[in-house]
Amino acid sequence: MAALAQPPAAVPSGSDIPTYYQVPETSYDLDWADLATLDLSQFDHPGGKEQLAKQLFDAIQKIGFFYIINFGLSQEEVDRQFSIGKEIFKLPLEEKLKYRAELEKGGYNGYKPMGLREISPGVFDKTEIYNIPKFIPALERDQPEIVNQNRPVIEGFARHIHNEIVGKLLTLFAIILELPEDYFLKVHRYEEKSDCHLRYMKYHRRSDEENEKAGGVWSKGHTDFGSLTLLFRQPVAALQVRTPEGEWKWVKPYPGSITVNLADSLHFLTNGFLKSSIHRVVAPPSDQRDIDRLGVLYFVRPEDNLELRPVASEVLHRLGYDKTTDNSAVGITAGEWVKARVAKGVDKGVARSEIGDQPIIGGVVAKYYD
Numbered sequence: 001m002a003a004l005a006q007p008p009a010a011v012p013s014g015s016d017i018p019t020y021y022q023v024p025e026t027s028y029d030l031d032w033a034d035l036a037t038l039d040l041s042q043f044d045h046p047g048g049k050e051q052l053a054k055q056l057f058d059a060i061q062k063i064g065f066f067y068i069i070n071f072g073l074s075q076e077e078v079d080r081q082f083s084i085g086k087e088i089f090k091l092p093l094e095e096k097l098k099y100r101a102e103l104e105k106g107g108y109n110g111y112k113p114m115g116l117r118e119i120s121p122g123v124f125d126k127t128e129i130y131n132i133p134k135f136i137p138a139l140e141r142d143q144p145e146i147v148n149q150n151r152p153v154i155e156g157f158a159r160h161i162h163n164e165i166v167g168k169l170l171t172l173f174a175i176i177l178e179l180p181e182d183y184f185l186k187v188h189r190y191e192e193k194s195d196c197h198l199r200y201m202k203y204h205r206r207s208d209e210e211n212e213k214a215g216g217v218w219s220k221g222h223t224d225f226g227s228l229t230l231l232f233r234q235p236v237a238a239l240q241v242r243t244p245e246g247e248w249k250w251v252k253p254y255p256g257s258i259t260v261n262l263a264d265s266l267h268f269l270t271n272g273f274l275k276s277s278i279h280r281v282v283a284p285p286s287d288q289r290d291i292d293r294l295g296v297l298y299f300v301r302p303e304d305n306l307e308l309r310p311v312a313s314e315v316l317h318r319l320g321y322d323k324t325t326d327n328s329a330v331g332i333t334a335g336e337w338v339k340a341r342v343a344k345g346v347d348k349g350v351a352r353s354e355i356g357d358q359p360i361i362g363g364v365v366a367k368y369y370d
């Protein structure tokens with residue numbers, strides 16, 4: 001029988017890496033956040049992006065979290081990234097440490113070993129991170145063999161996210177603000193230097209005793225530093241978002257979706273109209289507690305030299321968001337903001353507490369939440 005024609009893959013297939021099998025969903029019905037889902041396949045239909053912008057405008061009035069579907073990557077392509085991440089973390093520690101990120105200098109790319117963050121007194125994180133910057137000459141760096149061997153798949157995946165997914169989302173934000181459609185695209189160009197990166201992340205499971213000591217928290221409540229964060233997720237319940245009323249709600253990992261959250265830079269650029277949402281990671285429910293939780297994330301950040309000055313938008317004016325707030329980042333660039341936040345997280349390789357308010361740069365404060 002003739003093989004059925006397959007649609008062309010967005011990303012080339014890589015070297016031999018084991019197939020990745022996703023774990024079962026939790027059977028617990030948790031207190032899930034009620035978030036909107038944007039169907040990105042509508043974007044190129046007549047009137048589609050205007051419709052999506054309207055849906056997004058309504059969705060983000062309260063919480064800067066939403067889902068997207070039909071974003072042009074198959075589950076197989078996403079799973080291949082989980083598989084690559086899993087292989088990276090299997091490498092011996094001494095091998096991974098050859099690629100350690102220069103966290104103390106605000107550098108983020110490469111390997112972050114676990115145990116550098118103090119979550120509560122005496123309890124340290126059990127999270128390993130491997131960050132890969134944009135594939136541009138200015139940001140080339142040594143990578144482990146497993147990354148080099150799979151470079152076309154990783155690069156194809158990252159570029160698809162940036163150009164096909166993030167590009168659409170940034171266009172929607174420009175439409176919402178009644179700015180030229182390419183307004184944010186012009187300060188998020190793939191070929192220019194920025195701290196955008198693809199991240200593999202592994203949260204090692206914790207014992208009951210460890211969970212109890214840390215009050216069940218694996219990663220404290222925080223905001224992200226850049227413009228947007230895209231999370232490809234295992235079906236493990238662990239991520240929570242803080243509502244404006246101060247309640248924590250679980251963010252359900254839906255198959256075939258990407259969870260998106262807004263981050264600090266868009267918050268600064270719109271004077272708080274686009275909300276950098278506070279989120280955290282907690283111990284999964286008991287039927288998923290023994291899983292080492294893997295994540296594949298893409299962090300979007302403006303070009304390094306963009307000043308985080310609020311944009312002039314008629315919409316912000318109409319809604320009263322055109323006044324400069326106390327926590328303004330005028331005079332600070334996106335590159336400086338990220339570097340300062342990273343460097344404040346670690347001091348000479350020694351863990352820093354993420355407790356309460358943390359002054360970052362130019363009088364702006366970052367908050368951490370239990």
Ligand SMILES: O=C(O)CCC(=O)C(=O)O
Pocket residue numbers: 201224231238239279280281295
């Ligand atoms: O692992 C997650 O679900 C969220 C991770 C996160 O918030 C982060 O890395 O900034």
Ligand SMILES: [Fe+2]
Pocket residue numbers: 222223224229279
């Ligand atoms: Fe985050």
